[in-house]
Amino acid sequence: MWRKRAIGWLVICITGLVLLLVRLMQIQLIETETFSKHNVNLLEESVNQRTQELVIDNGRGNFLDRNGTMLTHKKVSVLVLFPFLKKTDWDIEKVSTISGISVNSLKFAVDAAKKPFAFGDPEPIELTTSQMKRINQLKIPGVFAIEKKFERSSIPAEQLIGLTGENAKELKERYPSKELSEKTLLGVSGLEESFDEFLLPEGKSKLVYHVDGGGAPLFGINVKYVDPANPFYPVNIRTTIDKDLQQKAEDLADQYQIKKGGLVLLNIEDNSVLAMVSRPAINKKDPYNGAGITNLMVKQQIMGSVFKTVVAAAAMDHNLDDPTRLFDCSKKINGRPESKYNYGMLNFTNSFARSCNRTFGELAKELQKTDPHLLEDYADKLSLTGSVGWQGEVYHTSDFKQLGDEDKGRVFLSDEARKDPNFIAMSGIGQHEVRATPLAVANMMATIARGGKKEMVRAVSKIEYKNGTTMVDFPEESLNGDSISPYTAMKLQKLLREVITNANGTGRWFKDLPYEVAGKSGTAETGKFKDGKQLHNKWFAGYFPFQSPKYALVAVNLDVIDSEGGINLLFADMVKALYEKDTEKE
Incomplete structure (x- = not known):
């Protein structure tokens, strides 16, 4: 009797170990990028657990106006600080003197930080070229002056350019043969949607450092710069907008x-x-719904x-x-x-x-x-x-x-x-x-x-390619x-x-x-x-x-009563604005 029980428990244990081994293989070898019904990327998540990063550029292509000015984003020279500075003795006074930011403001921002940040974000303080050079010459670990890409708070021609959003299901349906992160932004409307395939990112540009469970540096305080290093991407869509x-x-x-x-x-x-x-x-609070999304x-x-x-x-x-x-x-x-x-x-x-x-x-x-x-x-x-x-x-x-x-x-x-x-x-x-x-x-x-x-x-x-050469001409x-x-x-x-x-x-x-x-x-x-x-x-x-x-x-006012909503003043003032702009050039 005891032999049968022992054999039964042995079978159960072996079966459990096999199931556990299969599960580990599934996690470690087979479904590393699409685990469970939620398609979790385990490789990305494991990296995220032991790293902190600041994205400098999300890698998606940019929209420019006809003169080359960025429309949806702007590049700003900013001071970047890492949270491990609170545990080190760094030359905060010199950084304050060069940047013009008070010592107390810098100390307060670092003490409150849980991840790397651009000082002043979402309205960062812009540094001059000279300030950037002098700050970087200090070579203080965790202190950088870089050019970072920010989304504009107000986007011109927003319905024409369109919106982006994350949608893992749509991403797979639209690009079944591409290996893309589930968090990849997709064009939802306007030019963002029309040119989506060209705008897809090759990867993000970011500053990264490794941390332990308490957020302390894991391999010292060296910060790594990660970049797709492709001279052709991300591309720029040069619109005809002024x-x-x-x-x-x-x-x-x-x-x-x-x-x-x-x-x-x-x-x-x-x-x-x-x-x-x-x-x-x-509607900024609910951009994907409502009449405003329609051009x-x-x-x-x-x-x-x-x-x-x-x-x-x-x-x-x-x-x-x-x-x-x-x-x-x-x-x-x-x-x-x-x-x-x-x-x-x-x-x-x-x-x-x-x-x-x-x-x-x-x-x-x-x-x-x-x-x-x-x-x-x-x-x-x-x-x-x-x-x-x-x-x-x-x-x-x-x-x-x-x-x-x-x-x-x-x-x-x-x-x-x-x-x-x-x-x-x-x-x-x-x-x-x-x-x-x-x-x-x-x-x-x-x-x-x-x-x-x-x-x-x-x-x-x-x-245009990143280096300014033409990819497609219209x-x-x-x-x-x-x-x-x-x-x-x-x-x-x-x-x-x-x-x-x-x-x-x-x-x-x-x-x-x-x-x-x-x-x-x-x-x-x-x-x-x-x-x-x-x-x-x-x-x-x-x-x-x-x-x-x-x-x-063309100026048009829709769904207004007969005694209101005239369009003449709008048309006239736009004509005057164009005349003034043209005469300034002469």
Whole structure:
């Protein structure tokens, strides 16, 4: 009996030892980087337990403005101190004298520290080049003057650039063949998402020292500098944004209390984004949720009378712009008397300048009788209904899109609407199902200013390696499809200028600006109400200077009541800011 019991206990013990051995093999040899259902990296965790580190650069690629200024981050020369200093006798007085930081402040910061830190973080005190050199010449272990990368508290063009976040599941799905830490940041929206594959880090740059269980130095007080040591990474994404103009645009949008809407500014010469503002802003406390994460400047909106530019182009090409023909602008598009906007009898040019709905409702119906797809064709010719952001072949991707979250526009949704006179008339004034993004509207103005030449809009000009050489270039590219003729573009230019110079034009408020503006206003009914009042989208889209166009600008205020939310002052002040900037260069 006792032999059986002994053998039984022996089997149990051996089985337990085998199971324990298997478990140890699983931990030590097999699942070292993906342990348990949580995919814990045991190697990283073991290193973390016995080291303390200060990350100097997270290794993710950077976004630059067109002049090379960092947009999302800044590099600051800072004083770095390690917590083991509290247990050593170091020359705190000399560090204080050089840095200008009091001895008490330095001592208090070190005594309170549990890990390495940049003094003053999150608003670190910046050192001069001379201060950095003198501090490092002291060669005090645990005291360094380095250049560290910090995230900006306020990021310009934040919806255009986008957000990053940690998501282990998404990381594996997006990059199944790459060996990446679960804490690797991923692009969640905007350019961060579009260019994510290029921005992935090769590794972090950091200062590291080894500690025992009590936090004391394990192998002396030598601090190790760890760096991926790749001269090509991280890369820089050179955007076309001008940081100063972007900041001015954001300040003006906030000054005029744009709660929903924004601004798009294009450089006509190379058809690139100089500034893009979308409101509401991203909620810093909960950035991944809420309306602020959406870039409204690349989302389709009801555009109202701005669409009359398309109708005008089609009308002129089909000889419906006879200057002797008069339209009854004392009536609405449905034939009922017009009480608020009773302009009497107007010809084609004055109808455009004063934005007479009756005229363009009638013209739209006449054009549709000629060809049910005519309005859509001309909207496409003016780059309103397709994607306008840069897209093309980049490495293994044949259809790479800089603006991956960009909407397309539209005119009609069904054949019934294309043939219904009432729907056609409403479409002719930019209502019913007519939609376009503010970016596409700005591109339409740039297209007209260039004489009808359609081009893709670039938000990024190139990707640069760390050493400054070019990795990927994004050249200027034409948009596919037909375009309006130079002659039609010239006639549209005159019409858009008439909106400003006509004594009764809807853009007459801009006639005294330092740059001569050409453009079109729009006030679209949204079908939404607040406190029983109809909400509108208010637009002004134009380009300037009129004789030698440099800029296309769209300002839009969405979902505002008719008596509020005007957009003219925002547009005008942006024009003035550009004039001042240009005259400073001369």
